[in-house]
Amino acid sequence: MTTHRRLAGLPSELKKIVGKAQVIQEGEFFEEHRKDMADYEGTPAVVVRPQSEEQVSAIVQLANRREVPILAWGAGSSLTGAVVRDGAIVVDMRRFDRILKIDPVNWYVDVQPGVVLDDLGNALKAQGFFFPPDPASSFLCTVGGAIATGAGGMRCVRYGTMKDWVLALRVVLPNGEVTSLGEPLPKNRAGYDLVRLFVGSEGTLGIITQATLKILPLPGVRIRRMLVQFADWPTAGEAIKGLRKARVVPDLLEFLDRETIAAVNRSFDFHVEEAEATLLVDLEEPSIPAATEVFRVHHALGIRPAADEAEADRLYQVRARAYLALKERASGIQIEDVVVPIDRLAEYLRFVKEVAARHHVQIPVVGHAGDGNVHPAILYDKADAKSREAATAAFEEICRYAIRVGGSVTGEHGVGSQKVALFRAQLEAHGGGESLRLMKEIKRVFDPKGIMNPGKYVDAA
Ligand SMILES: Cc1cc2nc3c(=O)[nH]c(=O)nc-3n(C[C@H](O)[C@H](O)[C@H](O)COP(=O)(O)OP(=O)(O)OC[C@H]3O[C@@H](n4cnc5c(N)ncnc54)[C@H](O)[C@@H]3O)c2cc1C
Incomplete structure (x- = not known):
């Protein structure tokens, strides 16, 4: 036809x-x-x-x-x-914007996919619960989109990503059939885990019409938010390694460089101090002394707890708005999302600096440092072919580096059409070439006519 x-x-x-x-x-x-x-x-x-x-x-x-x-x-x-x-x-x-049921005994929520994550968060908070995954876009992104991208976020350093929090789904398959996947239970071993297959499938297997998500009671211990500053990026990376060695589990551990904070200050009228490398950290009170010792050993320039809840919230917003502020700094932006093993984080941050210098591009860095998932934001001039080429070369180098050190080309944003070749390269380099064939077969089983969000991700790799 x-x-x-x-x-x-x-x-x-x-x-x-x-x-x-x-x-x-x-x-x-x-x-x-x-x-x-x-x-x-x-x-x-x-x-x-x-x-x-x-x-x-x-x-x-x-x-x-x-x-x-x-x-x-x-x-x-x-x-x-x-x-x-x-x-x-x-x-x-x-228009699928309803929270259908918050179950305070079985600890789950039934929700429609068009609900914005922050609206879900507020409804849960009113009943003493929370849903841990919190992408920095939670003020606008939807439950369905977060499931389909397998989103991560700031609290994932303690709680994991979307794939750890979806119990069940209702989906419309590419032939129009409707089915339930999974059960609203803490344990369920009946069959292949098709729920997890859907999480992160980037809308290529079907359309989610309802989700059952695990929830948790709000933490009982007091959590303090603080800014910790360092003289350079690698030292901040070493401090994160130090936290791991000291077995400190933060509730949030984000990295922001000077340029990122400056951009947010400018775009959103914040007034946060601009150090070369800043960690935004949430810690449960009992772990504060051990963490402070780690920061001291790694020559932190300053450790400043948020004065009150309003300031803690402002600091969170600085991190959440970082991408939007950086996007205003240039006509073009390639936001990177590789993950490296945490023991390579300091080396990775050093590498990003080298790449920026080699290609003469600006690469501010922000992101989920505690997961080894820091986002270099490669800024370029869309109208200038040389600048575009330099950005692409820098982007490739960073992704290839991640593959080389045993990392992943994407921790949370996904593959889409952006990273198809790199995704294939990762699987091949890590001995997963055959897994790509299986993924393609799975796509064909679900969608033999290839109509559901075709031409990207597994399809195109
Ligand atoms: C400022 C900013 C900060 C961000 N921070 C983070 C972050 O910290 N962590 C992170 O992981 N991502 C982040 N992102 C990326 C993005 O916001 C997330 O991936 C988000 O989860 C996408 O949700 P959405 O509702 O906008 O989905 P969309 O962009 O609308 O869709 C994304 C994918 O999901 C599919 N999809 C959407 N709804 C459904 C459905 N009902 N059924 C099946 N498939 C569906 C779409 O087809 C598409 O493939 C950020 C983006 C911005 C702009």
Whole structure:
């Protein structure tokens, strides 16, 4: 079938499913769906806003019959091109915005995928609970998007990423069938773990219409937030190694360099001190003396606890807004997301400095240092071919370095269309070439016609 025939009359059929007002082909709302937050682009055939599982199923069946690419949209905050594609039916899931049940005995929450993570966090807090994974985009990103990207975040240093917190899902498969995966139980050994397969599948296996997430009671101990400053990046990396050796488990351990803090101060009118290397650290009170000793041994220039809760919150916002502030500093930005083994962190930070100097590009660094997942943000001038080339070369070098030292090319943002070749290179370098063949087979089993967010990730590798 030609593309023209596949798309002919599609909007009117969609309107029969969701109503006229929910099928969008132009205007501001449509334009919003042409770019993710790293400016990867793709123009949808049509954007559609369903509100029920039946509607999602009918839309997917239609896409399947006509063999039109289809993909789900959460908040479009992803950074790898995973959420954009030319000519696709883009299913905006933000009308799935209800928290269905908070279970205070079994410690889970049933939630729709369009709920913003911070809204979920606030609802849970009111009942004495929390959901640990907290990407820095939690003020805008959705539950569905966070599950599909397998998002990490700041508290992951203690609690792990999304893949550790999803108990069950309801999904619409690429043929339009609806199924449940998993159980709302702390233990469940019945069958292959298809829930985990869906977490981090980047919308390529189906559309999530409901999720059951594990929750925890708010911590009983007092947690203090502090800023710890160092004279240079590698020393901060060594201090993190020191914390590990001292068996200190922080609740949050983020790295920010001078340029990042300066950018946030400028963009959001914060006034945080600008040191060469800063760690933002959350510690449970009993572990503060051991951590302080580690910072002292590593010649911390200053250790400053937040004065009160309002300041603690401001410091968190400085970290959460870092990417948006850095994005304003140049016309182009490549945000990196490699993970290195934590004992290589200091060396890695030194390497990033060398790469920046070699390619004459600015690379501010910010991110989840406690996980070895620090994000170099490669800034470049979009209009200048040389600058673009330098940024790409720096990006490649950093990813290849991660592969060389036994790390991963992505800790949380995912592969999308950004890292397809590097993803393959990682698997091959680490003896996982055959696993890629299996992943491709799995994709074919779920989606034999290849309609669900095609042409990226496993498909393209
Ligand atoms: C300022 C900023 C900070 C960030 N910080 C972090 C961070 O700390 N950690 C981190 O991991 N990421 C971070 N990110 C990246 C991004 O925000 C996360 O990956 C986020 O989880 C994406 O959620 P979203 O709702 O915007 O998803 P989208 O961008 O809309 O979609 C992402 C992927 O999920 C799929 N998808 C969305 N909804 C569904 C659904 N219902 N069913 C099936 N598939 C679906 C899409 O098709 C796409 O492949 C950051 C981004 C920004 C802009």
